[in-house]
Amino acid sequence: MLLGGPASKPGRKHNKSPQVKRGVSIDSNLASALKAQGDQLAAGRTKTFPLDKLAPNPDNKRIFRVGLSEMQDVLQMFSDAPLVYVEESGHLVFPEHEDLHHPTALAWSKRQVSFYTRIRELACSIQEHKGLLQPLEVFPHDDLFMLNIGHRRWYSAHFTGIDKLEAAVREKVNESALQSATRRYDENSKREDLCLYENIESANQIAVLMAQELGRKPKQVELARALSISKSEMSFLQRILTAELSEAEMQLILDHELEDLRTVAEICRLSDPEQRGEVFQAYIKHGNTVARNMVLRLLEAEDGDGTLSVTPPKRAVQIKPTKGAVKHLVTLLQGVQPDLVAGLDDQASPKEILSSILSRLDDFDKE
Numbered sequence: 001m002l003l004g005g006p007a008s009k010p011g012r013k014h015n016k017s018p019q020v021k022r023g024v025s026i027d028s029n030l031a032s033a034l035k036a037q038g039d040q041l042a043a044g045r046t047k048t049f050p051l052d053k054l055a056p057n058p059d060n061k062r063i064f065r066v067g068l069s070e071m072q073d074v075l076q077m078f079s080d081a082p083l084v085y086v087e088e089s090g091h092l093v094f095p096e097h098e099d100l101h102h103p104t105a106l107a108w109s110k111r112q113v114s115f116y117t118r119i120r121e122l123a124c125s126i127q128e129h130k131g132l133l134q135p136l137e138v139f140p141h142d143d144l145f146m147l148n149i150g151h152r153r154w155y156s157a158h159f160t161g162i163d164k165l166e167a168a169v170r171e172k173v174n175e176s177a178l179q180s181a182t183r184r185y186d187e188n189s190k191r192e193d194l195c196l197y198e199n200i201e202s203a204n205q206i207a208v209l210m211a212q213e214l215g216r217k218p219k220q221v222e223l224a225r226a227l228s229i230s231k232s233e234m235s236f237l238q239r240i241l242t243a244e245l246s247e248a249e250m251q252l253i254l255d256h257e258l259e260d261l262r263t264v265a266e267i268c269r270l271s272d273p274e275q276r277g278e279v280f281q282a283y284i285k286h287g288n289t290v291a292r293n294m295v296l297r298l299l300e301a302e303d304g305d306g307t308l309s310v311t312p313p314k315r316a317v318q319i320k321p322t323k324g325a326v327k328h329l330v331t332l333l334q335g336v337q338p339d340l341v342a343g344l345d346d347q348a349s350p351k352e353i354l355s356s357i358l359s360r361l362d363d364f365d366k367e
Contacts, residue, residue, distance in 0.1 A: 045168045046135050051158070054136070054165065055144045056151055059177075060184055061202040063195070063254075065115035066108070068155060074102040075159065084123075086161045092127035094120045094159065111195065111257050122156040132157075136167040145169070148180060149187050178209040182226055196261060197254040200245075203227060203237055236265035243268035249276065256284045263288035266295045326350040333357070 066074075075083045075095075084094050097105065097116050108116070126132060136150030147154055148170060157165055185202045206226055210218040218226075224234035240261075245253075245268070258264060263283060270276045275298055283291035330353065333341045340360045344353055 045170075046166050047169060048164050049138070049145055049167050051154075051163050051165060053144055054138060054154055054167065055141070055146055056154065057147045059181070059205075060147070060151055061198050061205060062151055062184075063198055064151075064155060065112045066119075068158060070104065071116075071119070072158070074100065074105045077159070084159045086127065090127075092124050092160060094123055096120070109257060119152065119156050119159075122152060123159045126153070126156055126162065127160040131162065132166055136165060137170055138167040139170050149184060176209075176213065178206065178213050181206050181209055185227060195254075195257070196259045196264065197250065199261075200237070200240055200250070200253070204241055207241060233261065236261045239265045239268050245276075246273065249273075249280065252280050252284070258283060260288045263291050266292050269295060270298060321350040321354045323350045326353050329354075329357070 072078065077084065083100070084092070086092055097108075097113050097120075100106070105116070132150075132153055134150075134153075136153060137148045138145040139148055140146075145167065150167070154165065181202070185206060203223070207218060207223055210223065210226065214222075220234055220238050221231075223238070224231060227234070227237075229237070252258070253264065258280075267276050267279050267283070270279065279291050279294050279298070282294050330341050330344065340357050344356060348356075
């Protein structure tokens, strides 16, 4: 990380070397973390707690993609030769996922592998700084302290050899359940993108708490403001919340890592749970485009004769692409989605080039 002023402009003379200013050009997230830590220390609210006195909050909707005990088992934490350990130099040895040979780890999904990578990076950062850059936030609960913010930092600390963590104590009575849930949502969405399942669960929790506080259902604009999301995203999310998906449907979203908000919102236009289940399976097996088209056909069938039969779509009119139009399309895509046109054969026919782009687009859509 470089600290200092902006680069010199060509032709401009400097008689003195630029002065380095502390806090200038520092990463904004790190700056916020350090400021928060300084404020908490100044207020005398930050204390040091043994790791075994800190416990995760069941109200937090964030998900550990790999359970702590499972991760410790994969890394052989309690064996004679653990895969994660601290060298005498203080360096943390924490293998990359591709270096693991544990059967469970090899069967992890992409999201679980991504979770492992983030935990590894966070653990290495904690070890390097000999503690947390930003304290956890906890509140007293029986003889423990329950985490309000900082679940992943708490999780990662178990692999660093550090047995004490700093935490800011917040009396739970000083903050409403809605304020606490909203702050957790905001914190989680900034640190790492929420998966769709977590997004729905957290938004539903906040909507319920808002209804209790307001004495009525919150308006869509009020909920969007509380979640700090766009109107269009809130529109899709509201449709999902209104549909009140069953536990089994929510479990499908989680287990199969369905992430397209628009597609799930479209599925929620169907009032029949059996139909929704069929479309969810289509989404899982064939991708979001197939699922959305299936929803449209089912809705058209209901608007017509009331039957549930799905009629095949009309054959699209084929239009012969011109060389100029395809060339223009390639130029546009190079600026916004270069992966779709990378390595295309310039000598191929317009039809071949267009077919290749559409094929890549279909693969991209399924991902």
